[in-house]
Amino acid sequence: MSFTELSRKKSPWVLHVGTGGCNGCDLEILSCLTPRFDVSRFGVYSTGNPKHADVMLCVGPVTLKYKEIITNLYNQMPDPKVVIAIGTCASTGGIYQGCYGTCGALDQVVPVDVYVPGCNVRPEAIIDGLVLALDILNEKERVILDEKKKSKTSRGAA
Amino acid sequence: MSQIWNDPNFHAYVVPTILLILSPFIGGLLMGVDRRVTARLQNRRGPPIVQPFYDVFKLFGKEDNVVNKTYLVFGLAYQTTVVLSLALLLFKYDLLVITFIFGLSFIFLVLAGYSVRSQFSYVGSNRDLLQMHSYEPILLLVVFLIRLVTGSFQVDSIFAASQPLLYVLPLALLAIFLILPIKFRKSPYDISSAHQEIAQGPMTEFAGKYLGLIESAHFFEMFFMLAFIGLFYSKDLVIGSITVPWWIMSLGLMLVAYIFAIVVDNATARLRVDQMLKQVYIIGLILILLNLAYILVTGRWIA
Secondary structure (H helix, E strand, O other), X not given: OOHHHHHHHHOOEEEEEEOOOOOHXXXXXXXXXXXXXXHHHHOOEEEOOHHHOOEEEEEOOOEHHHHHHHHHHHHHOOOOOEEEEEHHHHHHOHHHOOOOOXXXXXXXXXXXXXXXXXXXXXXXXXXXXXXXHHHHHHHHHHHHHHHHHHHHHHHHHO | OHHHHHOHHHHHXXXXXXXXXXXXXXXXHHHHHHHHHHHXXXXXXXXXXXXXXXXXXXXXXXXXXOOOHHHHHHHHHHHHHHHHHHHHHHOOOEHHHHHHHHHHHHHHHHHHHHXXXXXXXXXXXXXXXXXXXXXXXXXXXXXXXXXXXXXXXXXXXXHHXXXXXXXXXXXHHHHHHHHHHHHHOOOOOOOOOOOOOOOOHHHOOOOHHHHHHHHXXXXXXXXXXXXXXXXXXXXXXXXXXXXXXXXXXXXXXXXXHHHHXXXXXXXXXXXXXXXXXXXXXXXXXXXXXXXXXXXXXXXXXXX
């Protein structure tokens, strides 16, 4: 493991997005930052800025009005990036499933890497999901680098 | 060994060069310790003390979405001027030039914030300018006071003075302590980069390795402010038969400033811009005027 990969694993900067849920899971995310659960020991730092973030924590069923905003935020995040769906609403649609004002679930809008179900999710589950996401970050970067190499060699051959 | 130690060229060129090379590491470690101590004060465990390095190296390994080239130039100018001002301070150049170049680095960051079309960046830059408006006069007045008592703007004259600056300018040092949170971007004056309030202020649009550069510039900034405070005690302290070398006294003063910044950061909340302007101007100017009166009345010129 190179030093960059190690540091990528050690410092996930988190973007917290609420997409119109009941605010229960938002509070659980906040309680992750409190002394009892303290995610900052994994180097987690909560930025309010998609351009600095590595991990997007998404909460709530995606309402139709929020669809454009969330794709926008997703596109602004620099690679490698990971999206975590926090709570049942974000993972499957939950009690809003089939409701006229929502898109169904988060994975209908942006690609989701980790699902953390629960209503509300426990902070422990969020931490588990975050730690899972850290491995995915490095895998994604490897895939991106491989693709770059391939496109370079194919261009060279052409 | 002692021959090298006593060689004036060693102190004039070799030591500053080593310090300049080590300064990002020292600054980064200081920031890491800071985050750790903050966490402990809040009864958390906190990240490891090498966390700032993890952050920077991660940023260097990320994709960089470039919005326009102007702000990259200004960001790079910010980084280089910070390093330049630190180098000038370590190589004992003119104190006035050092202060101006350090102020210039701030201006470049503001310009970088203005050169992109993001309202967060704009608000952050506006606030940054106001912060600069409040701290720069205080810093300059302190430099003028140093000039008044030592008779020269040269850093060497502080070392050549008959007494350490702390004995002559104690209130001016307090004024520096007052503007310390502004330069460290800490509460109560962390108005420009206002975490979670206006994204990241002027740094909002930076991403990837360019953000990494800006972050590493903060390491240099931290080291610069502490080195500047270290100037206030640059004489050996003699208590009876014991002689404490000047660099230990200097380091002690830096440590006091560092701990002061951390404690104040944790004990206060963020203020509004107008509150900051009032506090810094009124308290800072009163401290400096009192110190000026003290010098004039007691006639303590240490040139």
